[in-house]
Amino acid sequence: MDSTLVLKQLNFRKDETKPIMVLLVDDHEIVRNGLKMILQNQTDIEVIGEASNCDEAIEQIRTKQPDVILLDVKMPGKDGFATMEEIKKVGCESPILLLSGYNYEFFAQDAIExxxxGFITKDSTKDFILNSIRLVVRGGLVWERDIFRKAISNLKLQQKMQLNNEKLENEAPLLTELLSPREQEVLQFLSGGAANKEISRSLSLSEISVKKLVASIIHKLGVKNRTQAALAVNKYTIKDHFG
Incomplete structure (x- = not known):
């Protein structure tokens, strides 16, 4: 199990003599059959039920009380994560191993959150799947090491980007602090691609006045021309006329 990452101290089961009761939840019968073939010859593991969707899974959980649930993340209707929430609502505390067939790095991040x-892929080896079931039923959190590392790395990157965006948003000056009300009106027209003549007519100003206002806007925003001034709107917190 060199590729296995176990994140919690393991506990003993209440009754080690009884097999681990497993519920398979996947909308593809071929996948469920494949998992059954892996599990059926194990003396310490028994498949007690199957489900192809959330509603069937809840019904099986209520009647059969599995020790471990293997749950596909991508199902029609309620996906694996929504099904997890429904499972919690009925008071089931059995460990859930999420199962993914593709885009596993994306789903692994959601699985952590x-x-x-644990999280296993449909390409996982037989031994990995079996050992994962045996570990989670004892309180372990099981991941394939490389998948876990990539998922954590992506989560950290997302958090960093979110913090940077929040910082930029908090630091962005208000246009109302930079420009006069009239300049804000002119900038609104600039952002829509209006020429000086159109702005002049719309605001009942002379073209000379409009040119002066545009020049003032360019200077205050620290840009080189009217096009850059129009594009620079996205860098600022916009309120009032631009809200």
Whole structure:
């Protein structure tokens, strides 16, 4: 299990003599059959039920009380993460191993945030799947090491980008602090591609006055021309006339 990352101290099961009761939840019968073939010859693991969607899974959980749930993340209707929420609502505390067939790096990030007991892919080896079931039923959190590292790295990058965006937004000056009300009106027209003559007519100003206002806007925004002034609007917190 060199590729396995176990993130919690393991506990003993209440009754080690009983097999681990597993519920398979996947909308593809071929996947469920493949998993059953892997699990069926294990003396310590028993498949007690199957489900192809959220509603069937909840019904199986209520009647059969599985020890471990293998849950596909991508299902029609309610996906694996929504199904997890429904499982929690019925009071089931059984560990959930999320299962993904593709785009696993994207889903792995969601799996971390959803606090599932682990994440395995449909390409995982037989031994990895079996050992994952045995570990999570004892309280472990199981991941394939490389997938976990990539998911954590992506989450950190997303958090950093979010912090940077929030910082930029908080530091962005208000246009109302930079420009006069009349200059804000002119800039609104500039951002729409209006020429001086059109602005002059719309605001009942002379073209000379409009030219002076445009020059003032360019200077205050620190840009080189009217086109850059129009594009610079996106850099500022916009209120009032631009809200």
């Amino acid at each position: 959803s606090q599932s007991s």
